[in-house]
Amino acid sequence: MYSKVLSGTLHGVEGRLITVEADVSDGLPVFNMVGVLASEVREAGDRVRTALRNSGYILPPKKITVNLSPADVRKEGAVFDLPISIALLAAYGYIPAECLEGLLIIGELSLNGQLRPVKGILPIADYARRNGFAGIILPYGNRREAAVIPGMRIYGAENLKQVVDHLNDSKRIEEVPCIQPEFGEKKNFSVDFSEVRGQMLLKRAVEIAVAGMHNILFMGPPGAGKSMIAKRIPTIMPRLSYEESIELTKIYSVSGLLEADSALITERPFRMPHHSVTSQALIGGGRVPKPGEISLAHHGVLFLDEFLEFPKNVIEMLRQPLENGSITISRLHGSYVYPCEFMLVAAMNPCPCGYYPDKERCRCTRPERERYLKKLSAPLLDRIDMNISVKRIQYGELYGKRQEESSAVIGERVAEALARQRRRLKPFGISFNSKIPSNILEEICGLGAEEQRLWKEVFEKYDLSARGAARILRVSRTIADLEGSERVHSGHILEALSYRMPGFSLGGEEG
Amino acid sequence: MTDRDYYWYWLNNIPGIGRITMRKLLEEFGTPERIYRAGGAQIESLLPRAAQRESFHISKDGKRIEESYSRLAEKNIHFLHPDSPEYPKRLATIPDNPLGLYLIGKMPADGVKTVAIIGTRECTRYGSEMARYFGRELSKSGVAVISGLARGVDGMAHAGALAAGGYTLGVLGCGIDQVYPRENYRLFIDMERHGGILSESNVGAKMAPGLFPERNRLIAGMADAILVVEARERSGTFITVDQGLEQGREICALPGRVTDHNSVGCNRLIKMGAHIVTEVQDMLELLGVEGAHLSNHEKLPVEGRDVQTMQLSPTEQTVYGCLQIEPRYLDDIIEELQLAPQEVCMALNHLAVRGIIEEPLGNYYAIKL
Numbered sequence: 001m002y003s004k005v006l007s008g009t010l011h012g013v014e015g016r017l018i019t020v021e022a023d024v025s026d027g028l029p030v031f032n033m034v035g036v037l038a039s040e041v042r043e044a045g046d047r048v049r050t051a052l053r054n055s056g057y058i059l060p061p062k063k064i065t066v067n068l069s070p071a072d073v074r075k076e077g078a079v080f081d082l083p084i085s086i087a088l089l090a091a092y093g094y095i096p097a098e099c100l101e102g103l104l105i106i107g108e109l110s111l112n113g114q115l116r117p118v119k120g121i122l123p124i125a126d127y128a129r130r131n132g133f134a135g136i137i138l139p140y141g142n143r144r145e146a147a148v149i150p151g152m153r154i155y156g157a158e159n160l161k162q163v164v165d166h167l168n169d170s171k172r173i174e175e176v177p178c179i180q181p182e183f184g185e186k187k188n189f190s191v192d193f194s195e196v197r198g199q200m201l202l203k204r205a206v207e208i209a210v211a212g213m214h215n216i217l218f219m220g221p222p223g224a225g226k227s228m229i230a231k232r233i234p235t236i237m238p239r240l241s242y243e244e245s246i247e248l249t250k251i252y253s254v255s256g257l258l259e260a261d262s263a264l265i266t267e268r269p270f271r272m273p274h275h276s277v278t279s280q281a282l283i284g285g286g287r288v289p290k291p292g293e294i295s296l297a298h299h300g301v302l303f304l305d306e307f308l309e310f311p312k313n314v315i316e317m318l319r320q321p322l323e324n325g326s327i328t329i330s331r332l333h334g335s336y337v338y339p340c341e342f343m344l345v346a347a348m349n350p351c352p353c354g355y356y357p358d359k360e361r362c363r364c365t366r367p368e369r370e371r372y373l374k375k376l377s378a379p380l381l382d383r384i385d386m387n388i389s390v391k392r393i394q395y396g397e398l399y400g401k402r403q404e405e406s407s408a409v410i411g412e413r414v415a416e417a418l419a420r421q422r423r424r425l426k427p428f429g430i431s432f433n434s435k436i437p438s439n440i441l442e443e444i445c446g447l448g449a450e451e452q453r454l455w456k457e458v459f460e461k462y463d464l465s466a467r468g469a470a471r472i473l474r475v476s477r478t479i480a481d482l483e484g485s486e487r488v489h490s491g492h493i494l495e496a497l498s499y500r501m502p503g504f505s506l507g508g509e510e511g
Numbered sequence: 512m513t514d515r516d517y518y519w520y521w522l523n524n525i526p527g528i529g530r531i532t533m534r535k536l537l538e539e540f541g542t543p544e545r546i547y548r549a550g551g552a553q554i555e556s557l558l559p560r561a562a563q564r565e566s567f568h569i570s571k572d573g574k575r576i577e578e579s580y581s582r583l584a585e586k587n588i589h590f591l592h593p594d595s596p597e598y599p600k601r602l603a604t605i606p607d608n609p610l611g612l613y614l615i616g617k618m619p620a621d622g623v624k625t626v627a628i629i630g631t632r633e634c635t636r637y638g639s640e641m642a643r644y645f646g647r648e649l650s651k652s653g654v655a656v657i658s659g660l661a662r663g664v665d666g667m668a669h670a671g672a673l674a675a676g677g678y679t680l681g682v683l684g685c686g687i688d689q690v691y692p693r694e695n696y697r698l699f700i701d702m703e704r705h706g707g708i709l710s711e712s713n714v715g716a717k718m719a720p721g722l723f724p725e726r727n728r729l730i731a732g733m734a735d736a737i738l739v740v741e742a743r744e745r746s747g748t749f750i751t752v753d754q755g756l757e758q759g760r761e762i763c764a765l766p767g768r769v770t771d772h773n774s775v776g777c778n779r780l781i782k783m784g785a786h787i788v789t790e791v792q793d794m795l796e797l798l799g800v801e802g803a804h805l806s807n808h809e810k811l812p813v814e815g816r817d818v819q820t821m822q823l824s825p826t827e828q829t830v831y832g833c834l835q836i837e838p839r840y841l842d843d844i845i846e847e848l849q850l851a852p853q854e855v856c857m858a859l860n861h862l863a864v865r866g867i868i869e870e871p872l873g874n875y876y877a878i879k880l
Contacts, residue, residue, distance in 0.1 A: 201842040201874070204852035219873070357838075357872055359633060365662075366694035389874035391840045454864070461864050479853070495853050497860040498841065498874060 001025075003090035003097055006104050006133075007083035008124035009075060012336035013250045013291070015120075015127025020080060021067045022087035029061035033084075035068035038076040047078075047109050048085045055113035055160045059092060074333050076288060079118045082107030082137070085160060086167070095167045102134035105163075107142075113160040117141030119256035122249050125149045137163055137173075144263045145253060147179045148246075154178075181245065181264045189235045189267075194406040198393055202229055205388045205499055207410055210236055211417035212433035212478030215322065215344035215383060217307070217501075220390025221355045226347035227272075230303045233345060234268040235407035237300070238415040244299045247339060251291050251298055269300035271342075275309040283317050289329040289336045294321050297342035307346040308375050315380060318344070322383045344384065358392075385434055385471045386499040417481040433478045438470040445477050445488040454490045458497065472496045512580055518543035519592035520580055523611030524713060525570045527563045533610055547571065587703075588687055588714070589614045601625075605732040605758045609711050613687035616707035619655040619680060619733075624798040627657040627734035627755075629748050630664030630741040635773050636871065637836045638741035639667040640880040641765060645738060646671025646679070648791040648808045652800055655680060657733045659726060660699070660708070662692050664740045669698055669706070679706040680733060684726035686716030709733075724750045731755035735798055738788060739764040742776025752780065761797055763788045821867060826850070830858040831878075834868055838875035 005020045033045050045066070052059060066084055068075050083105045089095050106124060108116040117139045125146040128136050135153035138146055143156030154176040157163045165171040196203065202218070206229055209216040218226040240248065249265045252258050258265075273282060273293045284292030294302055304310060321327045325341040351369040355361035364372075422431050428440060436444055447455060459469060473488070475496040480488045512520075522533055522543040535557060540546045546554075558564045570576075583590060591598045591612040599618055602608050619625055626649055628642055646656050646668040656672040658665040660681035672679035681702050685691055687710040690699050702708055711725060727747065731737060731754040739762070742748040752762055763786040767774020781787055788794055791808050823831060833844050845855045859876050862868040869879050 198846060199842060200845045200852045201856075204856075357875065359635075365692060387873065389840070389872070391842060458864055461866075491853075491857045494860040494864070495856040497863075498856040501873075 001091045001093060003087050003100070005083040005087040005090065005100055007080055007106050008104055008127060009073075009077065009079065010120040010123060010254055011334070012289070013123055013247075013254050013338060015124035016073070017127070017131065018073070018075065018080070018083075019069045020083040020087045021069065022084070022091040023065045023067075024062045024088070024091040025065075027063035029063065031064045031066075033066045033068070035071050036074045037068065038074060040078055041068070041075045041080055044078065044081050044084055047081055047111065048088065050111045051081070051109040051113045051160055052085055052088065054111060055164075057089060057092075057094060057164070059088065064088065064091075077118065077120075078108035078116075079106050079120075081109035082115065082139075082160070082163065085109065086163065089164060095164060099167045099169070102132075104128045104133045104136045105138075106136070107139045107157070109160060115139040115157055115159055115163075119258075120254045121145045122148070122246070122253040122258075125152070125154075126246065126250070128152065137166070143176045144179060145249075145258060147176045148181060148249075148264045150178050179263045181242070181266055189232075189407065191232050192235060192407045193232050193410055194404040196225065196228060196232065196404060199225055199229065199390075201498075202388060202390060203405075203410075205386060206233060207236065207414060208475060208478050208482065208499070209233075209345075209386050210343070211414045211482050212385075212421065212474065213343050213418075213431075214385035214434045214475060214478065216346070216386040216388065216499075217384050218345070218347040218388055218390050219350050220347075221349060221358065221392055224390040224392050226390055227303070227305055230272075230301070230305070230345045230347065231270065232407065233301045233303075233343070234270045236411040236414050237268045238411070238418055240266055240268060240299060248298050248300075251295050251338065255291050255296065257296070269297050270303065271297040271300070272303045272305065275304070275306045277310070277314065279311075279314045279317050282314055283321065284327055284329050284336075284338050285331075287331065288333075289331055289338075291338045292327075292340075294318070294327065294340040294342060295338040298339050300342060302342040302344050304344070304346045307348040308372065312375055315375075316377060319379055319383065346384070350389075381501065382467050382471075384501075385475055387501040388499055413482055416484070417478065420481045420484070421478070433474050433481065436474055436477065438466070441470055441473050441477075445473055445480075446486070447488060451488065451490050451493065454493060458493065462497075462500070468500065472500050475499055512577070514544065515594050516580070516590065516592070517576065518547050519594065519611060520590055521570065521576050522546060523590075523592070524576075524579065526566045527560070528558075528567065530607065530610060532558070532563070537610075583613070583714070586688065586714070587615060599733065601734075602729065602732045605728070607728070608732070609729065611711065611713075613710050613713060614707060615687060615703050616705075617678070618707055618709070619657075619678060623653065623655050623678070624800055625655040625657050625680075625734050625736075626794060626798070627730050627737045627751065627760075628664065628668035629658060629730065629737060629739055629751050631743055631746055631748065631773060631776075632661050632663035632665075633773075634663040634667075634741045635771075635837060636877060636880075638664055638773060640836070642667035642740045643671035643674075644809075644811065644880065645740070645791065645794070647675040647677075649794060650675035650677025650679070651808065652791070652795055652802075653677070654795070654798065654800060657682065657730055659684075659730055660695055660702070662694065666695050666698055668740075669702060673698075673701050673705055676705075681706065681708045682726050682729045682733065683708060683710040683712075684722035685718040686710065686712045686714050688714040689716070689718060691718045723747055727751035728754045731758055731760055734760055736761035736763055736794065738794065739777050739780055739785070741765070741767070741773045742780075743773060744775045744779070746776050748776060761786060763794065763797065765789070823862075823867075824858070826854055827858045827862055830855060831862060831868065834876055834878045836877060836880065838871050838877040841874045841876065844876070 002023045007018045007020050008015045009018050031045055086105055090097050108118050121142040122145050125136055126149055129149050129152050137155045140156040140158045146154045155173045156176050157173055162173055166173045245264045271293050282293045284295055321340045326337055326339045329336050350356040351364040352372050353362055353364050421433050476488045476492040479492040479495055536546045540549055555564055628645055630638055642664040650672040656668055656679040658668045669679045690696050727750045731751050737755045737760055739748055764777040764780040766787055767777050790811055845852050863870050869877050871877055
């Protein structure tokens with residue numbers, strides 16, 4: 001007898017349909033599995049037969065053929081254990097074939113028939129909903145992850161027996177209620193900006209950077225609080241929207257990084273890879289490509305501390321993702337697209353010893369500094385809008401008794417600025433000031449006569465390149481947005497000058 | 512290459528024979544040519560070490576000497592010796608005068624007054640700006656600026672002189688072709704074209720600490736007056752000053768605050784009787800430069816003096832009041848004034864764009880000098 005069960009697998013961060021067919025006929029008793037199978041899928045045969053026997057289902061010796069289609073897609077992972085078992089049981093007549101309709105079945109089996117959670121459930125569940133599936137049967141441990149997708153029946157089964165009883169209608173599994181993640185409430189972060197004493201300039205710069213999603217580079221000696229500030233950036237970012245959250249959770253689901261029993265990720269990620277990271281771990285890759293750190297930082301912050309200590313080839317790979325907001329990885333079995341719209345926050349020392357311009361401590365010569373800073377290429381620097389020098393904190397600042405602004409207050413201003421620019425930029429198909437292309441930049445900034453005059457003066461005074469000028473204007477636009485101003489005024493441009501990159505190759509020294 | 516050049520060049524380039532031995536030989540024989548032609552026994556009694564005697568005999572290889580000399584010419588390096596017409600008269604009279612000099616570019620013209628501007632390598636912005644200012648302004652009056660092409664005060668003095676289009680001479684302690692420190696590479700190139708670089712060592716001689724005092728002797732020797740811009744309590748600058756005193760040069764110093772680490776040396780010099788210099792005219796009068804009273808010189812900037820005449824907003828005035836000669840970090844200014852960062856940034860950048868203040872380093876601001 002022939003039977004068919006629908007299941008799913010992953011392709012990048014998207015789900016893809018896999019049909020599992022089983023046929024049982026008379027002939028020599030063999031068990032054949034076909035359909036471009038990776039070794040873990042081939043091993044499913046043994047797992048399935050043992051699990052079936054241990055769950056009390058006897059399979060009389062017959063010629064069994066299992067086919068996983070489409071035949072040109074390589075099947076990987078242990079997610080097919082359950083669909084294969086169900087297909088076999090249906091083919092042997094334990095389960096009526098009609099009850100499998102409109103159902104997507106997925107899960108890994110252990111030898112005693114227990115179901116184990118698998119990774120990548122969210123993209124597959126999302127795929128199932130979009131393709132009109134009525135329900136999905138999956139391991140109990142995955143039920144909450146799938147339950148955030150509305151409009152589908154989710155059944156979380158603990159073992160094979162439960163699934164069979166459910167399908168036979170002898171004992172239905174209880175449906176998992178749809179989870180409505182709460183997006184309104186502010187989640188408590190373990191850190192807050194009010195803990196940062198002083199560093200007014202740095203805080204202001206970070207506020208602007210977040211308000212326009214500008215990439216930012218901190219330059220300063222060790223112990224100046226660069227990492228401390230960077231860690232607090234997610235606390236002032238606006239809450240993830242439902243769509244953003246789904247996108248992000250898919251990436252984590254595929255990477256197997258979702259915590260057990262968790263539903264959607266509702267906090268913006270903060271990723272801080274060590275500088276020994278390989279290019280594959282940062283960008284994504286592997287024989288079966290997995291999302292890299294840049295994708296795990298999607299809609300959040302990628303913080304690269306000791307930016308210059310990263311291998312040059314690794315840093316340079318950031319160019320294309322920073323430009324496109326996604327990364328395409330091509331491998332033997334296909335190419336995969338992972339989204340990676342992150343805000344880059346980089347921190348570095350101004351010289352090899354780290355203490356420049358503190359002449360009491362820094363012994364580095366100018367050529368040494370130049371050589372050190374030359375590791376950053378111009379194309380990469382072009383993608384970083386803001387640069388700020390950081391100094392070691394004075395004792396008094398560290399322990400001063402002053403009321404500092406909390407993340408919530410700063411976050412409100414940032415959210416308003418973001419909403420304002422999103423409205424303005426909608427006709428151009430972009431959402432952030434940092435993405436404004438240079439050809440429409442002046443139009444969007446709306447400089448008046450006085451501003452034009454100042455801008456010309458600034459241009460000549462600082463001998464700006466076209467790109468350098470564009471970076472300053474983008475930041476000015478964000479400063480204006482923070483103030484609620486539709487046009488960019490002189491004051492906004494003047495403030496933005498503090499965040500430009502002056503004579504970068506000399507560590508900020510001009511002339 | 513005249514015969515005299517040949518013999519002097521030979522004498523100056525015998526390995527293991529230095530200025531002291533050379534002088535001993537010259538006393539005995541009179542001229543390098545006679546040393547060259549002198550017989551074995553007589554020479555050997557004057558050269559105590561066997562290695563010296565050996566290298567003395569090997570070095571008399573006409574072809575090698577001529578080749579080495581022509582290689583200098585290819586690099587536009589001139590060799591000067593006490594008998595050559597270009598040999599500076601100032602150096603002829605100093606004790607232990609050099610017996611061979613290597614020169615790229617030109618020596619200062621006859622009759623031109625010269626000032627050595629010297630100071631510490633680890634100077635403050637005040638020091639470097641003052642060195643540049645005096646280099647530039649003295650240069651405008653046709654005074655040649657002499658210094659040691661080192662980091663800090665030296666380099667800035669040269670740069671100031673070059674900026675005014677004047678002549679400046681750099682004296683090296685290492686070989687004439689060595690660029691040390693590397694960071695002054697651009698300065699070296701400019702000075703080769705528009706000034707001069709002088710050394711007592713032939714090409715290839717590496718820098719060694721013992722060579723600095725030797726060089727300082729030449730700096731003092733080339734100068735009519737020595738101006739010390741910044742010096743700590745113990746400083747190599749004092750070697751130059753001591754040599755200068757021995758050679759009868761005028762010693763001048765810029766006074767500094769008594770609490771400033773980098774001015775302790777200057778103040779001590781003044782206490783011991785050095786001329787106090789507070790403006791360019793002081794130097795010019797001391798040197799007897801004609802028209803010293805004519806002031807085509809930029810006035811020495813004094814902190815905050817001209818702020819009243821410039822139209823500044825109240826915030827800008829407050830912010831300006833916070834600035835000093837030494838660059839201050841933006842956040843420190845924000846902290847001191849307790850103003851919003853954006854206000855301070857705006858005010859500072861507005862002042863910077865108008866050229867009233869400077870941003871010598873990213874996010875560090877200082878008043879303009």
